[in-house]
Amino acid sequence: MDFLELDPGHVDIILQYQAELEKLGVKLNDEHLKQIIYNYAHNLEPSIQAFIEYCAKGLLEKPNDYLIKALRYGWKPRNIANPPKLPLFTASDFDTGHTPEQRQENYRRLCDLVKHSCHPSKTPTRFKPWHRLRLYGQRPDLTTIAQFMADPILRPEIERAISQHPEWGYQITPNGVQELEF
Template sequence: MDFLELDPGHINIILQYKIKLEKLGVKFDDEHLKETIYNYAHNLEPSIQAFMEYCAKGQLEQPNEFLIKALRYNWKPRNIANPPDLPVFTAADFDTGQTLEERQENYRRLCDLVKRSCHPSKPSPRFKPLRRLRLYDQRPDLTTIAQLMADPILRPEIERAIFQHPEWGYEITPNGVQELEF
């Protein structure tokens, strides 16, 4: 990484966020990114913070392109007081060293355990339900969905659940899961 033409303050900002950005997939050896950083250095830190907030929605296919957009279009973070601290898990975070079959078996056992402990097999005869809970009353939050989508084993199940439950208000896009605007 050679940003020798930048002033020391901007270089310190890059070094401060370098590890977090690389974990999100940003490649600093990209010439297009370097050129954009040179030309839009006046907005460097707020754009990096806004980019990291945007990454909280899900893992990005082309993180360099989104960071370039953040710099060029002067993105501002919503929560300046508490900049995000790498909120998204990536596929590498789920690498346990087990084979795919072992992980699937562990996941199946976990699902069985949750079903047995959370859902009684017989309804209680003392209480008559007044109404059925609707699924949108139990809507999962976007951060949880994004983190589960990062796991390659869980991703197909989460995608299927989102398609089966449009009342949750989520949509799968090339950039990850996004909330629908009503």
């Protein structure tokens, strides 16, 4: 990384955030990014902070493009008192040991579960019968829920689904999901 034309203060800013930017996938050796940094050095630190804050929502597919956009448009972080830190999790944190095919299958099953449980099929009639408004017949089985709970990425979604559907008769305990007795 050579930023010889920059003011030493700006180089210090880049070095201060270098590890975080690289962890987010930014390629600091990219010539286009270097040129933008030279042209918008007056806005460097707040733009980098705003970019890191924006990345806290999730990893970006083209991080260099977003950093360039932050520099060009003068993004400002929302929380200036507490400069943003890296997101809690990155892609490597979600390695569960499952193959990509198993993870895709888990995700597909979760989508099916939520779709069938939250959105009963619509009938073409104008009036909805009262019994179709209830979800009792579409309760997911405990084995399926246990499989989703084992996946750290899918776990929050299934926990949310369980809390939103008390009619399923499940409760989340420290030992996992248990059926409620009525």
